[in-house]
Amino acid sequence: MHGRPRKAPTEEEQEASVVKGAKLRSIQAKFFQFHHTNTYTKEALEVNAKLLEMNPEFITGWNYRKLAVQYHLEAAQSDEDSIKSILDEELKVVESALMTNFKSYGAWHHRKWVLNMGHSSTDRELFLLKKFQKLDARNFHAWNYRRFVTALKNIPDEEELQYTTDMIYENFSNYSAWHNRSVLLSRLLKEEVEGYYPKEKVLTEEFEFVRNALFTDPDDQSGWFYHLWLLDQTVKLEHLLVSSWPPNGSNVNVSDYCALSPSLSSISRTLPLILCFSEAVGGINSSTVSVVCESNMDSNLIWTPISVDKSGLARTWLTYLTFSSEPMHPSRNYLVKVSIANSEGIISSAGFCCSNPSHMAFTVCLPSSNTEFDEGPDIERIDWSEENFSSNQLHSENLGLINSFNELTISGDNKKTYETNAKIIADEIDYCRELLSEMDCKIGKLTLARLLLAYDALSSASRGVQDQNMFQYKEILELYHDLMKLDPPHFQYYKDQYSLVFLKQELANEESLLKYCYQYRDSTSLSNNSLCLCLRGLSLSQIGCIERLLWVQMLDLSNNGIRSIEGLESLQLLCCLNLSNNKICSFSALEPLRLLKSLKVLDISHNEIGAHPIDTRRYLCASPLSHTSDWKREEFVVSGPEMTIYWDAFSIFSGLNLRQLSVTGNPIADKKFKLFLCKLLPAMKWLDDEKLR
Amino acid sequence: MGELAVEKHVKFILTIEKEKDSFESVVMEHIRLNGAYWALTTLDILGKLNTVDQDEVVSWMMQCQHESGGFGGNIGHDPHLLYTLSAIQVLALFDKIDALDIDKVSNYIAGLQNNDGSFSGDMWGEIDTRFSCVAILSLALLKRLDKINVEKAVNYIVSCKNLDGGFGCTPGAESHAGQIFCCVAALAVTGSLHHVDKDLLGWWLCERQVKSGGLNGRPEKLPDVCYSWWVLSSLIMIDRVHWIDKEKLIKFILDCQDKENGGISDQPEDAVDVFHTYFGVAGLSLLEYPGLKAIDPAYALPVDVVNRIFFGR
DSSP states (O other), X not given: OOSOBOOOOOHHHHHHHHHHHHHHHHHHHHHHHHHHTTOOOHHHHHHHHHHHHHOTXXXXXXXXXXXXXXXXXXXXXXXXXXXXXXXXXXXXXHXXXXXXXXXXXXXXXXXXXXXXXXXXXXXXXXXXXXXXHHHOTTOHHHHHHHHXXXXXXXXXXXXXXXHHHHHHHHOTTOHHHHHHHHHHHHHHHHTTOTTSOSHHHHHHHHHHHHXXXXXXXXXXXXXXXXXXXXXXXXXXXXXOEEEEESOTTOEEEGGGGGGGOSOSTTGGGEEEEEEEEEEEEEOOSTTTEEEEESSOBOOXXXXXXXXXXXXXXXXXXXXXXXXXXXXXXXXXEEEEEEEESSSSOOEETTOOBOOOOEEXXXXXXXXXXXXXXXXXXXXXXXXXXXXXXXXXXXXXXXXXXXXXXXXXXXXXXXXXXXXXXXXXXXXXXXXXXXXXXXXXXXXXXXXXXXXXXXXHHHHHHHHXXXXXXXXXXXXXXXXXXXXXXXXGGGHHHHHHHHHHHHHHHHTSSHHHHHTTEEEESOTTOSSGGGEEEEOTTSOOSSOOOGGGOTTOSEEEOOSSOOOOOTTGGGOTTOOEEEOOSSOOOOGGGGGGGGGOTTOOEEEOOSSOTTSOSSOTTTTSSOSGGXXXXXXXXXXXXXXXXXXXXXXXXXXXXXXXXXXXXXXXTSTTOSHHHHHHHHHHOTTOOEETTEEOO | OOOOOHHHHHHHHHHXXXXXXXXXXXXXXXXXXXXXXXXXXXXXXXXXXXXXXXXXXXXXXXXXXXXXXXXXXXXXXXXXXXXXXXXXXXXXXXXXXXXXXHHHHHHHHHTTBOTTSOBBSSTTOOBOHHHHHHHHHHHHHTTOGGGXXXXXXXXXXXXXXXXXXXXXXXXXXXXXXXXXXXXXXXXXXXXXXXXXXXXXXXXXXXXXXXXXXXBOSSTTXXXXXXHHHXXXXXXXXXXXXXXSOHHHHHHHHHHTBOTTTOOEESSTTBOEEHHHHHXXXXXXXXXXXXXXXXXXXXXXXXXXXXXXXXXXX
16 A cells, blocks of 8 residues: 555556455355354465465454354363463464565454463563564554563563663654653652652753754754653642732722623622633632632632533633621722632642642722612614724733733742753753754754743742843744744744743733733723723734633734634623624634633624534534533524524524624625524624624 | 545545555555544534545444444454544544444443543553543543543643653653543543643744754654644644744645646655645645534544534434
């Protein structure tokens, strides 16, 4: 099938092929006669062996041999010599088949099956493996078999690690050897085997080891992938609280946020509390997180993971604080204290327990007891035109609310680890620069960019300060810019990374963030709702830094190149969102919006929905296709057969309570579709700027 | 850029169905059921499924079914999960899944799940994540996923996840594009893609694109048209396909055509076969090449077939 040259066969060749084909057919027919009559005579076995020699992929042939072995073993009973001789014959047949085709699954499995019986010597196996690996050092069948044999013979991981060292010295380009090395080393590190502790010492040695490979042949990828794994091991931060809303040290007017409450009864005294961690965690509940307030507040809180999947883990967790309505001092500030991980139970997806408690606090200003929630004047249509936005004049008290980035506090022991690891990364950065000074190497540049980002993450964690190193970002952005030119096929990959770093830079501190804050013209609004974060026209291809955006209620992301809004589900306060003029290709890409219960205004006009036959988010949203739908199929099916094209629109919109929606400029948005939307969203007041009855 | 020689490829496929006597053909007899799936799905994507005799195909296929409920690669061959999936997929193309005794087939498949959640390919116990994928896709198409322990099946697949973000055939085995497709598809269909580090795996996968525009299956290997499916569909399922140069890949696939005699080969100027013809055409469908039916990246069947099964009556 693979690697045969395209040549029209000559008549002679065609004839010879037919003759050979007929010969194989005849052997197959003979074999089937024996197989279907359960005949396991010497003659039958010889026919089978001949068949497998001609065609080692003939699975039924291998099955037959197992039946024959079982048959003969039964006859041999416990005569050890007979048993050995029967099984040795099998090993010979396998060896000869492997000589024809050393990638035959059937052959390798048969050998394993024989060895698993426990009667055969394993001495020859490693010798055989060495032979095969000389023929092809990347043969994964051989490597798998090697893992099988070393387990059978209880060969210690350290010895196998030395084997990978030998193989790598023989040829740096042996990805299979590097891979095996990473598997063995992970185990040795995890079990803290003697000589492989502490982790930092091992990582330093491994960085030195891989450096040989990288400097010898910088264009070969094998070493670089291993290097990336080492980097990942070095940067492992404990999952921490990175931001929250309300932010630490802020003061919040509860009545400003009452519209966000899920339940109308306690509407004027409910406040969302959002916690955002450095990675997805589980186990957030009222025993692992305590929230205490001077005022009377229900402390039995229900925490929800904000996640589009059903894993139960999330970076962002949400709860609602409900303050009691008993008569109190009019408009007083009450302190709310939040303690995370006082008790065990918070875990990361890798299974690590959070053992470092952290604390934060903010004050809330409660309305005097008689304040009723006032829906306000009839809500206008939001018009996203630039003239409706003016540079903000934020009051100092509001500043605290937009700075949701938490100060990270790391305790003594961990601090030392962070510092040691930061030093390792700093050394690697120097070596990388050295290599790049000698040659322009794509993967070297990419690694340097990643190293710089990693260093930034580690050092800011141990410093615990917002003073982000702006210079680092500039260099990283330049590297990605270079890479877009150096490696055009992967342009979009570098663009995505560029966007993320760019956002990190622009949202790094208050001063920079304020550049993007605008006031929407509606000054009659009761609250901060009119403050908009305007990130339009920045050539962003991806969104990131959501931990710094938890406060956002109005967001303009129009006129970018955004294809995916992964992460946007964390912006739980979001009410108005503009995604017009981007690259959204399907409704399934809008899955994160289903979790934004406060979303009222959405503009997805002028995207590419309906223009693509292939949906790249098909399995990343809840639906019957991935056996994760929570919508009622009966409702959907009854609507008519053409609804099959609208299944993802149905999934996204039926859970939302939109007041205003724009879809024009998408190929799917014809009259029929708009009618469908009106049926689906009865509370909607504006569709494509038209007021609905 | 070149064009897809649709008529030639259709002719090629219909010819190999008939010509069976060359050695190359005989040596593939044991996987003929897979071959039927590759040939027929290609024809459907090209809009030419009606050129085959449906009844003839189905009648031959049903003869490949073993008394255990599983299907063999051809008549008289032992049953195995791999051919069972192909049979189900072909019946799905023809909208004839009800020709099966669904409980019988699904019991055969479910019976091959092991305690650790893995699947054996057949009664002889070879374990491989390919079989996890095949079992899950089969049962999903038959609407009988509840016959297996899905959680354990997913956990086993996750245990085969490697440090480079990819997946191997068993725990500890090297990442390989074919295995990655199998694991990602199985996780996709069971709503478990959150176990995949999409950025890490996406980068590993996009680095399969080499200078010629073709894709290889693992680092430092040669490009091959069949990876246009394994790598591409994986990238699509995790929404990272924009990280490769689609135009260059389309050109590579088109360069692998035999424009005179029809068919697509693994690399330009190599011998063609139905396997690579299918993967080339399926890859072009995923790349939104004009005039082709869209194919579903997980089930490897046309989207209209999959939608009919999951959104239909």
